[in-house]
Amino acid sequence: MSAVTRETVPPAGRDDDLRRDLVVLSLEPWDEVWRRNQHLVAGLLATDPSLRVLFVEPPVDHLHDLRRGASPTLGRRLRRLGPDDGAPEGRAWAYRPTKWLPRRLDPAGDDRRARGVARVARRLGMADPVLWVNDPDGAAVLRATGWRALYDVTDDWLQAVREPAEHERVRAAEQVLVERCAEVVVCSPTLARTKGAARPVTLLTNAVDVDAYRTPVPRPADLPDEDYAVYVGTLHPDRLDVDACLRLATHLRATGARLVLVGPPLLDALDVTRLEAAGALLLGARPAALVPGYLQHAGALVVPHVVDEFTDSLDPIKLYEYLAVGRPVVSTPVAGFRDQPADRVTTASAQNLADAVVRVLAEPRPAGVGPAPADVPRWSDRVQEMAAVLARVRATR
Known part of the structure; x- marks a missing residue:
């Protein structure tokens, strides 16, 4: 990954009308742990040679890093993406602003960062891009620019446990997005019901690269020698039931x-210590290309998630990844997993999850990739659907 200098920023020219420019305000950075935004954006770049993308990552928040015991994140500002990042050369950039102070001390920070995004876009020659908002804080960018926009809702943050002031801030930002965006896309049927009550929305669920997950790969060297159950995903306190994980471990x-946990650890230091003391192996984040190996060699794929209104709004990507691999799945009754037939997913309460996983591990079955349902959706299909949404947004004034 190389930093962008003035020489690498393309000047605006006579071909401006032939370009399709897109600014994506993401809830996650562009890194080796691929999520929905990266799959869709990379697919759009691969299928549309006229597309250019500015991918705006969440701001660096030094104080938040320090509060949860993590090392401060280094600001990366603007950088050019290329084939090593899964993007074509010269048509994609990532930008990460910095949040220097909490909002209560710097209430103008969101608007200042929004103006910074607009300046970076202009520097790249993006005079009239489409704005793709995934982070509700992107309402500030919409207000600052007036760009044609879509709101891609992947989490119902209004259902997450937050302080009243934070809840009201998110509510106000989402109201701006729902009212002003030309299109609203949601990832789950629950979100389609809740967000679609006030305006039309497009349901565009998550998916998986089926071929990548079904191609046999060697067992990763950092796995334990004994049998294991694995969870792959961000270890986030809004989703992961830590007590259920402790019982399971x-x-x-x-x-x-x-119990093996693969994914970025966003838990506090005490919970990490408790999990490791119970016998869980926390491997941290792994590149997306290596994830199939952790799933293919597992005795069971587990989903020890909290069951509440927030997780009911989700459409977990791991559902499709787990189904594609065809290994046994055991989950708490969360959205997506609880709707699967019993021959695909075993569901159990948080209190009974550990016993269910032990029973599944005791059942004899062949190793490696198992049978997968024929109806597992592919990212290539979702890319086409998002391209149609973007075309409708571009057609608006």
Whole structure:
């Protein structure tokens, strides 16, 4: 990844009308742990040679990093993406602003960062891009620019447990987005019902690269020698039921197996220590290309998620990844997983999850990739659907 200098920023020219410019305000950075935004944007770039993308990552927040015991994140500002990042050369950039102070001390910070996004877009020659908002804080950019926009809702943050002031701030930002965006896209049927009550929305669920997950790969060297159950995903306190994980890790350890957690750890330091003391193996984030190996060699794929109104709004990408691999799946009754037939997913309460996983691990079955349902959606299909949404947004004034 190379930093962008003035020499690498393309000047505006006579071909401006032939270009399709897109500014994406993402809830996650563009890194090796691919989520919905990266899959869709990379697919759009691959299928539309006229498309250029400015991918705006969440701001660096030094104080938040320090509060949760993490090392401060280094600001990366503007950088050019290329083939090593999964993007074509010269048509995609990532930009990460910095949040220097909490909002209560710097209430103008969101508007200042919004103006910064607009300046970076102009520097790249993006005079009239389409704005793709995934982060509700992107309402500030919409207000500052008036760009044609779509709101891609992947989490119902109004249902997350937050302080009243934060809840009201998010509510006001989402109201701006729902009222002013030309299109609203949602990732789950629950979001289609809640966000579609006031205006038309487009349901565009998540998906998986089926071929990548079904191609056998070697067992990763950092896995334990014993049998294991694995969870792949961000270890986020809004989603992961830490107490259920502790019970599961303890039960598995007693049977000679291990709980393996693969994904960026956003838990506080105490919860990480408790999980490791119970026998869980926390491997941290792994590049997306390596994830199939952790799933293909597992005795069970687990989803120890909290069950509440927030998780009911989600459409977990891991649902499609787990189904594509065809290994046994055991989950708490969360959205997506609880709707699957019993031959695909075993559901159990948080209190009974550990016993269910132990039973599944005791059942004899062939190793490696198992049978997968024929109806597992592919990212290539979702890319086409998002391209149609973007075309409708571009057609608006």
